[in-house]
Amino acid sequence: MNIDVNDIPALARGCAVLGTGGGGDVRTGSLAAMRAIREYGEVPLVKLADLAEDALVVPLSGIGAPTVSHEMIHGEDEPARIAEEVERIFGRPPAAIMSSEIGGSNGVAPVAWAAQLGLPLLDADGMGRAFPEVQMVSMYVAGLPADLVIMSDVAGNVVTIRPVDGLWSERLARAVCVAAGSHALMADYVLTAARAGGAVIEGTVTRALEIGRSTEGAADPLAALRERLGASRLVTGKLTDVERRTTGGFVRGTAVIEGTGDDRGRRLSLELQNENLVAVEDGRVRAMVPDLITVVDTETAAAVQTESLRYGQRVTVLAWPCDPLWRTRKGLETAGPRAFGYDLDYVPVEELTHD
Amino acid sequence: MTDLRLGIDVGGTNTDAVVLDGEGRVIAKAKRPTTPDVTGGLRAALDAVLTELERTDAHGEEDVRVRIGRVMLGTTHATNAILERRGLGRVAVLRLGAPATTSVPPLGDWPAGLRAAVSAGEAIVPGGHYVDGREIAPLGLDAIRRFLDGVKADAVAVTGVFSPASDEHERRVEELVRAEYGVPVSVSREIGSLGLLERENATVLNAALYGVAAHVTDALATALAERGLGARPYLAQNDGTLMTLEHAARLPVSTIGSGPANSLRGAAYLSGVDDAIVVDVGGTSTDLGVLVGGFPRESAAAVEIGGVLTNFRMPDILAIALGGGTVARANGIGPDSVGYRIAQEALVFGGSTPTLTDAATAAGRIPHDAEGWRERLRDALSDANARTIAGALESALARADEMIADAVDRMALGRADRPLVVVGGGAFVLPARIPGASRVIRPEHAEVANAVGAAIALASGRVDTILPAGENRTDAIERAKEEARARAVAAGADPTGVEVVDLLEVPLSYLSEPAVRVHVKAAGPLAG
Numbered sequence: 001m002n003i004d005v006n007d008i009p010a011l012a013r014g015c016a017v018l019g020t021g022g023g024g025d026v027r028t029g030s031l032a033a034m035r036a037i038r039e040y041g042e043v044p045l046v047k048l049a050d051l052a053e054d055a056l057v058v059p060l061s062g063i064g065a066p067t068v069s070h071e072m073i074h075g076e077d078e079p080a081r082i083a084e085e086v087e088r089i090f091g092r093p094p095a096a097i098m099s100s101e102i103g104g105s106n107g108v109a110p111v112a113w114a115a116q117l118g119l120p121l122l123d124a125d126g127m128g129r130a131f132p133e134v135q136m137v138s139m140y141v142a143g144l145p146a147d148l149v150i151m152s153d154v155a156g157n158v159v160t161i162r163p164v165d166g167l168w169s170e171r172l173a174r175a176v177c178v179a180a181g182s183h184a185l186m187a188d189y190v191l192t193a194a195r196a197g198g199a200v201i202e203g204t205v206t207r208a209l210e211i212g213r214s215t216e217g218a219a220d221p222l223a224a225l226r227e228r229l230g231a232s233r234l235v236t237g238k239l240t241d242v243e244r245r246t247t248g249g250f251v252r253g254t255a256v257i258e259g260t261g262d263d264r265g266r267r268l269s270l271e272l273q274n275e276n277l278v279a280v281e282d283g284r285v286r287a288m289v290p291d292l293i294t295v296v297d298t299e300t301a302a303a304v305q306t307e308s309l310r311y312g313q314r315v316t317v318l319a320w321p322c323d324p325l326w327r328t329r330k331g332l333e334t335a336g337p338r339a340f341g342y343d344l345d346y347v348p349v350e351e352l353t354h355d
Numbered sequence: 356m357t358d359l360r361l362g363i364d365v366g367g368t369n370t371d372a373v374v375l376d377g378e379g380r381v382i383a384k385a386k387r388p389t390t391p392d393v394t395g396g397l398r399a400a401l402d403a404v405l406t407e408l409e410r411t412d413a414h415g416e417e418d419v420r421v422r423i424g425r426v427m428l429g430t431t432h433a434t435n436a437i438l439e440r441r442g443l444g445r446v447a448v449l450r451l452g453a454p455a456t457t458s459v460p461p462l463g464d465w466p467a468g469l470r471a472a473v474s475a476g477e478a479i480v481p482g483g484h485y486v487d488g489r490e491i492a493p494l495g496l497d498a499i500r501r502f503l504d505g506v507k508a509d510a511v512a513v514t515g516v517f518s519p520a521s522d523e524h525e526r527r528v529e530e531l532v533r534a535e536y537g538v539p540v541s542v543s544r545e546i547g548s549l550g551l552l553e554r555e556n557a558t559v560l561n562a563a564l565y566g567v568a569a570h571v572t573d574a575l576a577t578a579l580a581e582r583g584l585g586a587r588p589y590l591a592q593n594d595g596t597l598m599t600l601e602h603a604a605r606l607p608v609s610t611i612g613s614g615p616a617n618s619l620r621g622a623a624y625l626s627g628v629d630d631a632i633v634v635d636v637g638g639t640s641t642d643l644g645v646l647v648g649g650f651p652r653e654s655a656a657a658v659e660i661g662g663v664l665t666n667f668r669m670p671d672i673l674a675i676a677l678g679g680g681t682v683a684r685a686n687g688i689g690p691d692s693v694g695y696r697i698a699q700e701a702l703v704f705g706g707s708t709p710t711l712t713d714a715a716t717a718a719g720r721i722p723h724d725a726e727g728w729r730e731r732l733r734d735a736l737s738d739a740n741a742r743t744i745a746g747a748l749e750s751a752l753a754r755a756d757e758m759i760a761d762a763v764d765r766m767a768l769g770r771a772d773r774p775l776v777v778v779g780g781g782a783f784v785l786p787a788r789i790p791g792a793s794r795v796i797r798p799e800h801a802e803v804a805n806a807v808g809a810a811i812a813l814a815s816g817r818v819d820t821i822l823p824a825g826e827n828r829t830d831a832i833e834r835a836k837e838e839a840r841a842r843a844v845a846a847g848a849d850p851t852g853v854e855v856v857d858l859l860e861v862p863l864s865y866l867s868e869p870a871v872r873v874h875v876k877a878a879g880p881l882a883g
Contacts, residue, residue, distance in 0.1 A: 028459060028552070031459045031463050031464055031552070032458040032459050034463070035458070035459060035460065035463050036458070065486070067486075067549060067872065068486050070549065070550045070551065070552075071486070071516060071517055071549050071550065071551045072452070072455050072456065072483075072485065072486070072491070072516050072517065072551070073452075073455065073456040073458060073459050073551060073552075074455070074456075074458045074459075075453070075454045075455045075456065075457045075458060076457040076458045077454065077457070078458075112458060116458075154454055154455035154456075154491060155454065155455075155491070155492075156454060181485035181486060181487070181489075181491075182485075182486055240769065241769075310655075311765075311768045311769055312764060312765035312766070312767075312768065
């Protein structure tokens with residue numbers, strides 16, 4: 001299958017839903033993707049099984065400050081410089097681009113990068129959702145070494161880092177990003193198709209497209225979305241309180257949704273850290289990270305980002321299971337509730353909700 | 356003596372005009388249908404209000420017209436020009452940012468027809484700045500000249516990356532275009548805030564509207580001269596403040612969306628409250644807005660103009676499909692409305708379609724000047740279906756009250772201590788008490804609140820930039836305030852009366868040095 005211009009709005013909607021409140025705004029990435037497809041042609045979407053064992057897959061993501069990425073948009077040559085560096089290091093060109101993070105802007109923008117490079121996009125990503133930190137990817141959970149990071153910036157600089165571990169990888173990449181003007185394109189965990197098996201989350205681009213299409217023209221968009229996601233409805237109601245504070249570069253906060261209609265009298269509170277992480281009702285946890293929790297507009301079923309949450313919005317909170325990889329011991333160590341500072345033992349969402 | 360002010364507001368349906376005396380009392384008002392060319396309706400409303408003024412001032416010793424010192428106009432000329440693609444200039448679109456930003460070129464998401472009507476060509480040339488003020492690249496003067504030599508344009512729109520914080524490159528291009536090409540230039544720093552694509556869109560629209568601005572200025576000046584008015588003219592802008600014509604000629608895009616702002620400010624003025632929720636009930640819809648310290652609360656969301664996304668700061672308006680003509684049924688109300696046919700179709704006018712107006716009348720909510728409504732409604736309810744219709748009216752009104760209470764709650768953000776000011780032709784359908792509001796105020800002259808809002812408006816200036824959060828922060832913020840005051844004076848404010856009315860600081864993350872985004876707005880009464 002090829003991704004064409006008409007697929008981008010649905011892909012963007014799906015990526016926003018998988019962003020669980022974070023992952024950045026999908027608009028600029030959508031515009032870049034549409035422009036690149038018009039300029040360079042449709043982007044083939046390939047499965048891992050379609051690639052030769054030694055084919056190189058390059059996971060890409062944009063990193064930096066959201067305010068900056070809305071103002072200093074990516075240059076068109078940034079992906080090419082990363083591809084050249086991959087070829088210089090590995091002795092052969094990349095065979096496919098992969099999204100590091102399907103949730104939010106980094107789920108849509110890789111279509112632009114693949115089109116600009118004339119490469120296919122792998123139907124997979126490194127999270128199956130959005131997470132705030134660089135090491136919270138499936139490749140890390142699968143035990144692949146974080147020993148290579150390639151970054152390119154708007155000025156044309158290319159920086160290759162060979163860190164000793166994931167901590168240094170994050171530390172050095174962040175320093176480079178700041179020097180580059182708080183906005184850069186990054187490849188990490190460049191891997192062969194053979195190594196990618198079991199280390200990436202497959203089928204997530206298709207899933208994002210299907211999620212986005214499910215609400216198109218639906219008489220009841222919310223029901224259509226829920227069915228497509230296999231999600232539990234935690235509450236339908238009104239946002240009555242949002243408290244946000246910026247600490248250590250992340251937005252933390254709490255949102256309270258009071259039930260309306262059939263849910264009248266119920267009260268759900270959501271703990272936020274860029275993404276929606278824990279949902280609590282009457283002191284009882286109803287869903288927690290790494291399972292996915294997304295706030296959607298009750299009428300349109302469009303995802304609402306944490307930074308757009310506002311008093312009075314009529315919203316529904318949906319929760320559904322994460323990829324099994326995140327439920328392994330290492331998966332939970334990396335991105336379970338304790339990795340975000342919540343003193344909670346992980347319980348899968350399907351055991352916490354019965355509706 | 357030039358103690359009188361004349362305010363005019365061009366709306367979608369009507370053009371309203373009022374005259375206020377030296378104490379700010381409404382002494383004449385008029386309402387005329389808005390015409391497709393806008394100017395015709397404007398002249399008609401102007402004539403009507405002057406006639407009314409002369410009638411009420413029949414015993415005056417001198418010609419009352421010469422007492423009109425200022426005329427304030429809120430108009431839809433610019434909005435209509437964009438929607439109808441009429442009278443727009445062709446714009447050379449120049450972005451200073453290469454090699455950054457090339458993945459999303461200018462105007463990529465514009466409707467094709469509007470882009471074809473406006474764009475004379477687009478280029479991304481070397482230039483612009485990083486968030487910390489360093490140059491992305493030295494300004495590409497040769498590339499700029501090559502581009503401008505190859506296009507035929509009425510105006511140039513220049514947008515530099517991070518120009519709200521570092522505008523040196525935009526200034527240099529502005530000088531170059533003036534000196535070497537002699538066409539008007541829009542620079543993005545004067546137009547919008549951070550968010551490159553939205554600011555660029557607004558800057559291009561602004562440049563396309565120079566011809567329209569000249570037309571409005573001429574039309575207003577001619578209309579005033581023909582009527583022997585020597586008043587100083589001003590145009591209303593989207594935040595509820597005024598600009599001199601010279602200023603409006605540079606920033607015509609700011610006149611878009613002045614209507615809702617004028618309506619909110621006028622409602623506040625007429626009711627004498629500065630903090631309130633304002634509900635404007637029309638025939639097919641109801642608009643809600645919030646006044647904070649006498650100014651409209653602004654929307655956090657991006658605003659679309661003619662299908663183009665911009666980052667203008669517009670009043671935060673919630674529109675719901677509920678008005679006097681909304682159709683009432685047993686299972687609910689609307690969203691369809693009989694609209695302007697209400698005078699034939701509603702039961703109270705002898706028609707056969709139950710509407711919200713009928714539902715309100717049945718419950719005893721009737722405008723004081725309504726004649727025969729009760730009687731005609733009683734007649735309509737005397738036939739075989741009477742009980743069904745009466746039941747439908749009752750449940751529809753209950754639903755309408757719920758919708759209003761719900762909308763008020765959404766706009767109130769949890770506060771229930773503010774009054775609700777009700778304006779508009781359908782204001783009578785609202786109940787005497789509304790949950791979420793401390794009381795309901797129905798001011799006199801509410802039907803011309805928008806024209807009153809134009810007449811009482813102040814002049815303002817704003818600054819949106821990024822400043823260091825370190826020890827220089829206080830000085831930097833003082834400079835930003837000074838700049839906002841200077842801009843207010845440039846827009847026509849009296850330097851001695853300008854005050855900072857809004858200051859917003861947002862800390863930014865992931866930067867090498869801590870920084871804050873600062874938004875400052877200053878406003879003051881017009882200079883004498």
